[in-house]
Amino acid sequence: xxxxxxxxxxxxxxxxxxxxxxAVFVGGTNGIxxxxxxxxxxxxxxxxxxxxxxxxSSLEKLISELKTLNKTGTFIPVHAADLTLVKDASQAANQxxxxxxxxxxxxxxxxxxxxxxxxxSEELDKVTAIRFYSRMRFLxxxxxxxxxxSSPRVITVLASxxxxxxxxxxxxxxxxxxxxxxxxxxxxxxxxFLEEFAKKPGNEKMSFVHIYPGMVGGTGLKIxxxxxxxxxxxxxxxxxxMKLFGYTIEEAGERVLFAATSEKFRRxxxxxxxxxxxxxxxxxxxxxAGSGVYLVQGDSSVITGGKALKKLxxxxxxxxxxxxxxxxxxxIEK
Numbered sequence: 001x002x003x004x005x006x007x008x009x010x011x012x013x014x015x016x017x018x019x020x021x022x023a024v025f026v027g028g029t030n031g032i033x034x035x036x037x038x039x040x041x042x043x044x045x046x047x048x049x050x051x052x053x054x055x056x057s058s059l060e061k062l063i064s065e066l067k068t069l070n071k072t073g074t075f076i077p078v079h080a081a082d083l084t085l086v087k088d089a090s091q092a093a094n095q096x097x098x099x100x101x102x103x104x105x106x107x108x109x110x111x112x113x114x115x116x117x118x119x120x121s122e123e124l125d126k127v128t129a130i131r132f133y134s135r136m137r138f139l140x141x142x143x144x145x146x147x148x149x150s151s152p153r154v155i156t157v158l159a160s161x162x163x164x165x166x167x168x169x170x171x172x173x174x175x176x177x178x179x180x181x182x183x184x185x186x187x188x189x190x191x192x193f194l195e196e197f198a199k200k201p202g203n204e205k206m207s208f209v210h211i212y213p214g215m216v217g218g219t220g221l222k223i224x225x226x227x228x229x230x231x232x233x234x235x236x237x238x239x240x241x242m243k244l245f246g247y248t249i250e251e252a253g254e255r256v257l258f259a260a261t262s263e264k265f266r267r268x269x270x271x272x273x274x275x276x277x278x279x280x281x282x283x284x285x286x287x288x289a290g291s292g293v294y295l296v297q298g299d300s301s302v303i304t305g306g307k308a309l310k311k312l313x314x315x316x317x318x319x320x321x322x323x324x325x326x327x328x329x330x331x332i333e334k
Contacts, residue, residue: 001299001300001301002255002258002299002300002301004251004254007251007254007255007258007300008254010258010261010262011039011043011254011257011258011261012043014043014044014257014261015043015044015045018044018045018047018104018261019044019045019046020045020046020047020048021044021047021048021104021105022047022048022049022050022100022101022102022103022104022105022149023040023047023048023049023050023103023104023105023106023107024049024050024052024096024100024103024105024106024107024138024142025037025049025050025051025052025107025108026052026080026083026089026092026106026107026108026109026110026134026135026138027052027083027108027109027110027111027157028051028052028053028107028109029051029053029054029055029058029059029062031109031111031216031218031249032109032157032213032216032249032252032253032256033107033108033109033110033157033253033256034062034249034253035248035249035250035251035252035253035254035256036107036109036155036157036252036253036254036256036257036260037049037051037066037107037253038066038069038250038253039250039253039254039256039257040105040107040257040260041066041069041070041073042069042070043257044070044073045072046072046073046074047070047073047074048073048074048076048100049066049073049074049075049076050076050078050096050099050100051063051075051076051077051078052078052079052080052083052092052096053077053078053079053080054079054080054081054082054083056077056079059077059078059079060077063075063077076099078092078095078096079092080092083110083129083130083134084112084120084124084126084129084130084134085120085121085122085129085134086122086124086129086133086134086137086328086329086332087122087332087333088134089133089134089135089137089138090137090141090332090333092138093137093138093141093142094141096142096145097141097142097144097145100145101145101148102145102146102148102149103142103145103146103148103149103152104149104151104152104153105152105153105154105155105260105261106138106139106142106146106152106153106154106155107155107157107256107260108135108138108139108154108155108156108157109156109157109158109256110130110131110134110135111130111131112126112127112130112131113127113179114126114127115179116177117173117174117177117182122332123172124172124328125172125173125174125177125182127182127186128172128173128182128185128186128189131158131186131190132186132189132190132193132325133325133328133329133332135156135190136193136325136329137329139154139197140326140329143202143203146206147202147203147205147206149205150205151205151207151266152205152206152207153206153207153208153209153260153261153265153266154194154206154207154208154209155208155209155211155256155259155260156190156194156208156209156210156211157211157213157256158186158187158190158210158211158212159183159186159187159190159212160187160190160191160210160211160212160295160296160297160303161187161212161295161297161303161306162183162184162187162212163184163187163188163191163305163306163308163309163312164180164181164183164184164185164187164188164308165181165184165185165188165308166185166188166189166192166312166317166321168315168317168320168321168324171185171189171321171324173185184308187210187212188308188309188312189321189325190210191210191285191293191295191305191309192309192312192313192317192318192321192322193318193321193322193325194208194210194285194293195285195286195293195318196318196319196321196322197322198291198292198293204267204269205267206267206292207265207266207267207292207294208292208293208294209259209260209265209293209294209296210285210293210294210295210296211256211259211296211297211298212295212296212297212298213247213252213255213256213298214246214247214252214297214298214299215246215247215298216246216247216248216249216252216298217246217247217248217249218248218249247298252298255298255299255300258300259294259296259300263281264280264281264282264302265281265282265294265296266281266290267290267291267292268281268289268290282294282302283302283304284304285304285305285309286304286305287304287305
């Protein structure tokens with residue numbers, strides 16, 4: 001566990017080291033993403049921040065709030081009506097790509113939960129689409145701008161350490177959908193794709209952090225198709241417990257910012273060593289220090305890949321998933 005005081009110390013020192021950074025927030029209009037957006041706005045000097053959201057009026061209201069936190073910041077709204085649709089993600093990403101010169105941070109946290117499999121017009125399960133495919137669409141489209149940064153970092157807030165089974169002949173979960181399967185599959189797909197993407201030529205500087213935020217109060221928990229009585233049980237029992245025992249949105253956001261900026265999660269060349277200002281570089285998902293893909297927990301501790309990931313790697317599922325994902329993104333783009 002990383003004490004909250006250490007998190008705050010890292011973040012309050014950012015104005016001296018992160019002037020004029022450019023960040024993209026996908027899912028930054030509520031919940032943990034909003035907490036991270038506020039933290040970045042508060043702790044940096046003259047940032048340029050692209051904020052992807054569903055409602056233009058809500059984006060404008062949010063930007064007015066952010067300007068009170070940082071009078072030197074530049075905040076750019078980017079409309080995306082429905083991020084369960086990869087095409088909407090693509091349009092938003094392309095808008096950013098045409099405007100920005102570089103991207104230092106890409107922070108993604110959009111979410112959607114459904115009790116049953118809902119297929120979108122793009123023939124993808126909506127839950128997996130917003131948790132994985134749309135996020136990877138942003139990553140792939142914005143990769144050239146990330147490469148233009150001296151120290152690019154990609155953050156996806158989902159469920160590191162909760163990786164589950166994958167079916168290479170059914171990545172889209174047409175035959176294996178359940179709430180549990182969708183959660184485990186999205187997590188595995190995220191970690192494996194990031195590991196494969198990190199290996200590609202040109203991505204040697206990029207660092208990737210897959211965060212499991214743990215229990216966070218105040219985020220709400222709406223589950224489509226759950227039924228009114230079960231949803232009331234969630235609202236009256238589960239949500240209050242999350243608020244009572246979980247992190248606040250503010251602390252969760254500060255911890256996301258820590259993961260996005262701490263030298264602990266930078267990428268190092270093989271053999272470069274781990275001593276950075278007295279703070280060691282974390283072990284990556286493969287168990288190697290500084291390897292570039294990090295699995296971070298709600299308390300900001302780091303884990304390495306478990307048995308499920310090891311088995312999937314041994315079976316070559318990462319390469320199959322990467323190929324499948326790129327083919328799906330291309331199919332939808334047509």
